[in-house]
Amino acid sequence: MxxxxxxxxxxxxxxxxxxxxxxxxxxxxxxxxxxxxxxxxxxxxxxxxxxxxxxxxxxxxxxxxxxxxxxxxxxxxxxxxxxxxxxxxxxxxxxxxxxxxxxxxxxxxxxxxxxxxxxxxxxDEIIMERILGRYACMKCGQGYHDKYQKPKVYGVCDTCGGTEFYRRIDDNRTTxxxxxxxxxxxxxxxxxxxxxxxxxxxxxxxxxxxxxxxxxxxxxxx
Ligand SMILES: [Zn+2]
Missing domain, CATH: 3.40.50.300 (P-loop containing nucleotide triphosphate hydrolases)
Structure with missing residues (x-):
């Protein structure tokens, strides 16, 4: 067959x-x-x-x-x-x-x-850079990166206009x-x-x- x-x-x-x-x-x-x-x-x-x-x-x-x-x-x-x-x-x-x-x-x-x-x-060093650089909008969750994906206007979320951002606590070097x-x-x-x-x-x-x-x-x- x-x-x-x-x-x-x-x-x-x-x-x-x-x-x-x-x-x-x-x-x-x-x-x-x-x-x-x-x-x-x-x-x-x-x-x-x-x-x-x-x-x-x-x-x-x-x-x-x-x-x-x-x-x-x-x-x-x-x-x-x-x-x-x-x-x-x-x-x-x-x-x-x-x-x-x-x-x-x-x-x-x-x-x-x-x-x-x-x-x-x-x-590994690129993985480290990718993970340590990421952050997100507090209001809508849109993800950003210090180097690879910055908001169009500094400090302002492209998606919702929010101005507060956060980093995940486990996105640190040791973890x-x-x-x-x-x-x-x-x-x-x-x-x-x-x-x-x-x-x-x-x-x-x-x-x-x-x-x-x-x-x-x-x-x-x-
Ligand atoms: Zn947002």
């Missing part, structure tokens, strides 16, 4: 602040397939009132980690939905080697073959450094794992959002 290609199945990975969330949202628009962000899915599942959702919510509310089996169960429910039949973009998962192996098992069970695992590569160290220790080992499976595609994530999007399209051949 010919191997009929059903859709495009992609994992976007990379260090925190590499831009994978932004790229996943744009890719979703271009390909018309869902963007599965595990962070958003966990929050959404917590609100469904399902048995799994209630367990997840209890864990998150107490500040505990959600065990891999629960994330996998949630993912399994999600990819069975109709809108995932032509593919999906996975963002924020797998975060560890055991999660990568569990994902492989799940996809095998569902007869799904990944097309690519795209690693968006950005040097970002810790996140990068965690990424290297826990998530980075998934990179050689996917490379061995022949799925890894690396994309330089230092250019403009549009330039990075073009590079993603070209590695996917779309």
């Amino acid at each position: 010919p191997n009929l290609k059903k859709g495009i199945y992609v994992v976007l990975t990379g260090a925190p602040g590499c831009g994978k969330g932004t790229q996943a949202r744009l890719l979703k628009e271009r390909l018309g397939i869902p963007h599965l962000s595990t962070g958003e899915m966990l929050r959404a599942e917590g609100h469904t009132g399902s048995e799994l959702g209630l367990k997840i919510k209890a864990l998150i509310d107490k500040g505990n980690l959600v065990p891999d089996e629960m994330i996998i169960d949630m993912l399994k429910n999600r990819i069975e939905k109709d809108d995932c039949q032509n593919g999906f973009i996975l963002d924020g998962f797998p975060r560890t080697l055991p999660q990568a192996e569990a994902l492989d098992e799940l996809l095998k069970e569902k007869n799904i073959t990944l097309d690519a695992v795209i690693e968006i590569q950005v040097p 970002v450094q810790n996140r990068l160290v965690n990424y290297r220790a826990l998530t980075y080992p998934t990179i050689p794992y996917f490379e061995k499976e022949g799925l890894l595609k690396c994309v330089d994530g230092t250019g403009s959002i549009e330039a990075v999007a073009n590079k993603i399209d070209s590695v996917l051949g779309v």
Whole structure:
């Protein structure tokens, strides 16, 4: 039987602040397939009132980690939905080697073959600059950046005219450094794992959002 290609199945990975969330949202628009962000899915599942959702919510509310089996169960429910039949973009998962192996098992069970695992590569110092420079309007939440996205008029929000801004408390050097160290220790080992499976595609994530999007399209051949 010919191997009929059903859709495009992609994992976007990379260090925190590499831009994978932004790229996943744009890719979703271009390909018309869902963007599965595990962070958003966990929050959404917590609100469904399902048995799994209630367990997840209890864990998150107490500040505990959600065990891999629960994330996998949630993912399994999600990819069975109709809108995932032509593919999906996975963002924020797998975060560890055991999660990568569990994902492989799940996809095998569902007869799904990944097309690519795209690693968006950005040097640590650029990630630091991106995160430490960001701030937002207090009134409308519009995001800005000290260097890359200044308001048109100094100190005035483009969107709502607000004049008060804030920075997220965890956008500080120590927290970002810790996140990068965690990424290297826990998530980075998934990179050689996917490379061995022949799925890894690396994309330089230092250019403009549009330039990075073009590079993603070209590695996917779309
Ligand atoms: Zn505003």
